[in-house]
Every structure is written in structure tokens, then in C-alpha cells.
Amino acid sequence: MLLFRSEEDIERWSEMRGTPRGETMSVEQQWRLARAWFEDRLLPGYRRRTPEEVEAVFAGIGLTGPFWSLSARG
């Protein structure tokens, strides 16, 4: 999960490495995901999310589809 200056930088970087381009999200989306994901880490009762709970967090900020699915292991 890297931060790029622009979509063009992602295209060039992916091409140079010969790797397929993945998925992108806005900085705002990433901040929302970070907050949803980590807000409970200092709580004594923290436990890892189930795959279903993870997918629900992703869906809550608009991340859906095979890339964000935990059952799409290939």
C-alpha cells in the first residue's frame, strides 16, 4: 500500500516493474479505512476481524469486487 503523486506515476511504476496495476483509492478513502480499521487497537477486548467483517469494513467505504474479497484466493 503505497502513496503515489498521481495515477500517471502508478501507471509508469507498474509498467517499469512489469506488474499488473492493482487498485487505487483516494487519500480520503484511505483515511476512512485507517480509522475504521484501527480505532479499536488499544482496546483490551480487540480481536481480529473475521473475513466477513473485513469485507464489511471494505464495503463500508466503497471497496467491493474480487480485489477486496477474502474468498477470491487464486
Place this chain on the structure above:
Amino acid sequence: MSADDRIERSDDATTDDVVRLAIMRMFVDEGRPPAPNELASIVGIPQAEAEASLRRLADAHVIVLAPGTPLVWMANPFSALPTPFEVRRGDRRWWGNCIWDALGVLATISSDGEVRTSCPDCGEPLRLEVRDGQIGGDAAVVHYSTPAAKWWDDIGST
């Protein structure tokens, strides 16, 4: 949190719960994880039990140990080693494992602050800022190269 501080243990908390919390609190307070002997002192258990707990937490993907050691490398969002994702709040500094984690450090401590990294393509420094809970800073885009189902195949490079 320091090795002299004990963590109070609620009745239903497991050793692993308390060890995990001790790791997180020391990362927050000191920017580093406790060593196994410090964990043993903080939690009030023998060092061998602390190391066994660390291994269980690593097996459960709650933390990552440095290969071949009982030393904490990552307890997301924190990294024990410097990374390209620096998090600052005033004169305090932490390291995130990726941009998600770097922002996650600020989310974890519920604090304003800033994240400094650079574009992997052009090398331009990039800075994000959280102020009053809102994100701002340089224009930038986040890229995920690995599908979610494969993140733990090689968490060190993910």
C-alpha cells in the same frame, strides 16, 4: 508504558490479550515494542511464557516477528524498524508499515499529526496531514498492488 509498568488484567483476558496490549501501548508511548524480557516483567509472567505468547500472536497474524527471533517486527499499524512511512506528532515519531498503517498510527492514537513518505515512481516527497480528524496535505493517490486475499502470503512486502 515501560518495563516497570504492570498491565492490569481483567478476569476474562487471556495472556495473549494482555501481551498484545502491552506491545501496542509501548509502541504508542515509546515508538518501539517491548523485548521478551520486558514483556515478561510488564505482564508478570515468565519470559518463556511471554515468548510462547508472542509465537501464538504471530501464528494468528496479530503481530509479525523478525524471522528466526522472538522480537516483534510489526504490530500493525506499527513497525519496529524505520520504513518509508514516517508518522509525526510534534516531536514524537513512529513508523508505519505502509500508507494504510501510517495513517493507522494516527487513527490508533486518535491524534492529529502528519505522515511523510515519497512517491515510489518519481521520488517526490509527499506529506499528508490530519487536523481535527480531517485528512489533508499533498495531492496523492493510494495504490494497492496485491489483492486482499493474498496480503498475508508475504506480509513483509505487502
